[in-house]
Amino acid sequence: MASAAKAAVEAVQDGVKKLAVKEGSTNVLERRLFFIPSFKIYGSVAGFYDFGPPGCAIKQNVTQLWRQHFILEESMLEVECPAVTPEAVLKASGHVDRFTDFMVTDAKTGDCHRADHLLKAALEALLEDPKAGLMPEKKSEAEDVLARIDELDGPGLGAALTKYGVKAPETKNDISAPFPFNLMFKTSIGPKGDTVGYLRPETAQGIFVNFKDLLYYNGGKLPFAAAQIGQSYRNEISPRAGLLRVREFTQAEIEHFVNPDDKDHPKFASVQDVTPLLFSCALQTNEAKRPEAMSLGDAVAQKIIANQTLAYFIGRTYLFLVGIGIASERLRFRQHLPNEMAHYAEDCWDAEVECSYGWVECVGLADRSAYDLRAHSAASKTPLEAYEKFAEPRYEQVLVAKPNKAAIGKQFKKEGKPLQESLDALTQEDAACIKKSFDEGKPATVSAGGRDFEVTPALLDIKQEEQKLSGRKFTPSVIEPSFGIGRIIYCMFEHAYYARESNEDKSVFRFKAAVAPLKAAVFPLVQQPELNATARSISAALTRAGLANTVDTTGTTIGKRYARTDELGVPYDITVDRTTIDGDGSVTLRERDTTAQVRVHQDAVAELVQQLVTGAVTWQMVLDTHPAQQPAAEDNT
Numbered sequence: 111m112a113s114a115a116k117a118a119v120e121a122v123q124d125g126v127k128k129l130a131v132k133e134g135s136t137n138v139l140e141r142r143l144f145f146i147p148s149f150k151i152y153g154s155v156a157g158f159y160d161f162g163p164p165g166c167a168i169k170q171n172v173t174q175l176w177r178q179h180f181i182l183e184e185s186m187l188e189v190e191c192p193a194v195t196p197e198a199v200l201k202a203s204g205h206v207d208r209f210t211d212f213m214v215t216d217a218k219t220g221d222c223h224r225a226d227h228l229l230k231a232a233l234e235a236l237l238e239d240p241k242a243g244l245m246p247e248k249k250s251e252a253e254d255v256l257a258r259i260d261e262l263d264g265p266g267l268g269a270a271l272t273k274y275g276v277k278a279p280e281t282k283n284d285i286s287a288p289f290p291f292n293l294m295f296k297t298s299i300g301p302k303g304d305t306v307g308y309l310r311p312e313t314a315q316g317i318f319v320n321f322k323d324l325l326y327y328n329g330g331k332l333p334f335a336a337a338q339i340g341q342s343y344r345n346e347i348s349p350r351a352g353l354l355r356v357r358e359f360t361q362a363e364i365e366h367f368v369n370p371d372d373k374d375h376p377k378f379a380s381v382q383d384v385t386p387l388l389f390s391c392a393l394q395t396n397e398a399k400r401p402e403a404m405s406l407g408d409a410v411a412q413k414i415i416a417n418q419t420l421a422y423f424i425g426r427t428y429l430f431l432v433g434i435g436i437a438s439e440r441l442r443f444r445q446h447l448p449n450e451m452a453h454y455a456e457d458c459w460d461a462e463v464e465c466s467y468g469w470v471e472c473v474g475l476a477d478r479s480a481y482d483l484r485a486h487s488a489a490s491k492t493p494l495e496a497y498e499k500f501a502e503p504r505y506e507q508v509l510v511a512k513p514n515k516a517a518i519g520k521q522f523k524k525e526g527k528p529l530q531e532s533l534d535a536l537t538q539e540d541a542a543c544i545k546k547s548f549d550e551g552k553p554a555t556v557s558a559g560g561r562d563f564e565v566t567p568a569l570l571d572i573k574q575e576e577q578k579l580s581g582r583k584f585t586p587s588v589i590e591p592s593f594g595i596g597r598i599i600y601c602m603f604e605h606a607y608y609a610r611e612s613n614e615d616k617s618v619f620r621f622k623a624a625v626a627p628l629k630a631a632v633f634p635l636v637q638q639p640e641l642n643a644t645a646r647s648i649s650a651a652l653t654r655a656g657l658a659n660t661v662d663t664t665g666t667t668i669g670k671r672y673a674r675t676d677e678l679g680v681p682y683d684i685t686v687d688r689t690t691i692d693g694d695g696s697v698t699l700r701e702r703d704t705t706a707q708v709r710v711h712q713d714a715v716a717e718l719v720q721q722l723v724t725g726a727v728t729w730q731m732v733l734d735t736h737p738a739q740q741p742a743a744e745d746n747t
């Protein structure tokens with residue numbers, strides 16, 4: 111799971127972090143309750159955050175936009191599975207054995223640190239220190255270790271930490287040898303406490319285990335995609351960087367199941383001209399080490415991206431992230447280097463977004479081949495396969511396996527039943543493995559009903575025969591885009607944040623209207639019953655139009671009220687004044703970023719805001735068609 115982006119997040123210089131925390135967006139984010147440390151009155155627990163009212167609304171909006179952009183657009187099958195997952199599932203997926211990071215502890219305080227992060231920080235400091243006076247060969251040796259950190263196992267990390275004399279940060283105490291730490295939260299299921307479970311570390315497994323039923327639901331046809339939005343849990347060794355590395359977070363994951371022999375995508379043409387910054391393996395390892403803008407059509411044609419389906423999702427991810435307000439020039443797609451990828455993966459790219467913590471992985475996009483379905487199929491003894499009907503019958507050599515029922519019954523008695531069932535359902539891949547053993551003169555081991563059986567040719571006859579085939583069974587490949595909603599939202603906060611040029615103390619979030627927590631705020635200019643009543647009826651009209659809004663009757667200066675809503679990223683403010691009551695019935699409508707104001711009739715304002723929010727009307731069109739209002743009150747705070 112380690113990646114360069116992860117390291118980039120963690121290895122950020124303290125100075126940069128403090129800057130982000132002290133000034134600018136982070137300060138506003140916590141003060142205005144976008145998100146706050148959980149359990150604050152009890153001293154908080156690292157790695158857990160609550161979303162307050164505006165944060166909650168934004169998260170709902172982003173999730174809803176994600177659902178629209180991916181699930182509805184692609185007719186995906188959405189599922190919702192439990193977070194508590196039995197051990198067998200996560201054993202099969204490899205998480206029980208391998209979902210680990212290497213940890214070291216401070217010899218005196220017992221504080222825990224991630225071994226690779228300490229090594230990386232130490233090597234970077236060494237390479238950047240002009241006083242270190244490294245000889246060229248020592249320098250290139252350190253650079254080499256730095257580049258290969260992700261490949262190091264426990265002993266390798268331990269040797270490197272010792273060689274470079276790495277101590278615990280801050281205390282400078284000695285550290286222990288690295289040891290693996292599983293990131294899953296373990297729990298027990300049921301009152302007896304004897305069934306082990308874990309809080310899921312990703313939502314994907316729920317989709318894999320439901321593959322058979324989902325395929326049936328889809329009429330047995332491929333390709334199809336299933337999606338799940340939900341909480342995931344990782345007991346991160348050292349959670350930090352606000353929402354970027356937490357212990358409970360929302361993931362939105364897609365598993366797109368496809369025929370491994372045909373990974374073209376029917377809608378690829380719709381994204382082939384999308385031109386994101388691509389940071390391919392070749393660009394990461396050349397001299398310049400810079401990403402380049404390239405159309406997805408070219409990237410597939412030049413085989414930089416492995417196939418159309420993976421490129422299609424890179425394109426859709428780009429459009430989604432830019433659509434919700436991520437700056438396109440601060441978004442890049444970085445290809446995994448061969449040493450970063452799991453052995454079964456065909457190609458992986460991370461959508462990385464630049465923020466004050468460096469380049470951060472927000473979305474992982476991977477062609478995971480047939481690994482996950484095969485793993486669950488083998489462990490559950492449930493074939494997770496699809497069927498492809500050939501256009502014309504084919505004549506092919508196939509392995510035909512015939513279990514010898516009588517011999518199995520005689521040798522294993524009742525216990526032979528699951529073995530018999532398992533042999534009846536052998537896939538071509540399994541049959542080939544067994545035949546290989548037989549050809550080498552060895553028995554094959556077959557697991558069934560929770561035990562291993564030694565299977566000999568006397569129990570199973572396997573022959574190669576030419577058969578007329580009208581179709582074939584196969585294990586689909588899966589292409590997985592995996593989104594971390596919290597990381598995306600945090601980066602979006604930073605990209606949306608600015609201070610007004612006229613007054614540096616005035617913070618603004620230029621959220622896209624669809625993302626903004628409230629679409630409008632309604633102000634009576636002064637506290638008068640008639641003005642308050644009109645403001646409330648406009649608010650009711652906004653609510654009827656489905657627009658989240660607020661009424662501020664505090665009577666503080668209008669400039670202060672504008673500043674408050676700007677800080678929440680509210681795109682439109684509506685002010686009711688005496689002209690509304692005594693004059694032509696108009697109110698002022700102010701746009702957040704230009705601060706320009708027009709006069710609109712009170713009965714028309716809700717519909718106009720709705721058109722602005724949906725994009726049916728632009729602010730420029732409003733300026734062109736409505737009388738301007740001089741914003742006398744704007745700076746008059």
Ligand SMILES: Nc1ncnc2c1ncn2[C@@H]1O[C@H](COP(=O)(O)OP(=O)(O)OP(=O)(O)O)[C@@H](O)[C@H]1O
Binds near residue numbers: 592
């Ligand atoms: N601890 C975390 N806190 C917040 N979001 C996370 C965390 N771990 C993963 N994510 C999000 O889930 C997405 C998919 O998870 P994935 O397993 O690919 O992450 P990862 O490669 O383990 O991430 P990292 O290397 O940064 O830990 C990530 O791109 C990220 O947006």
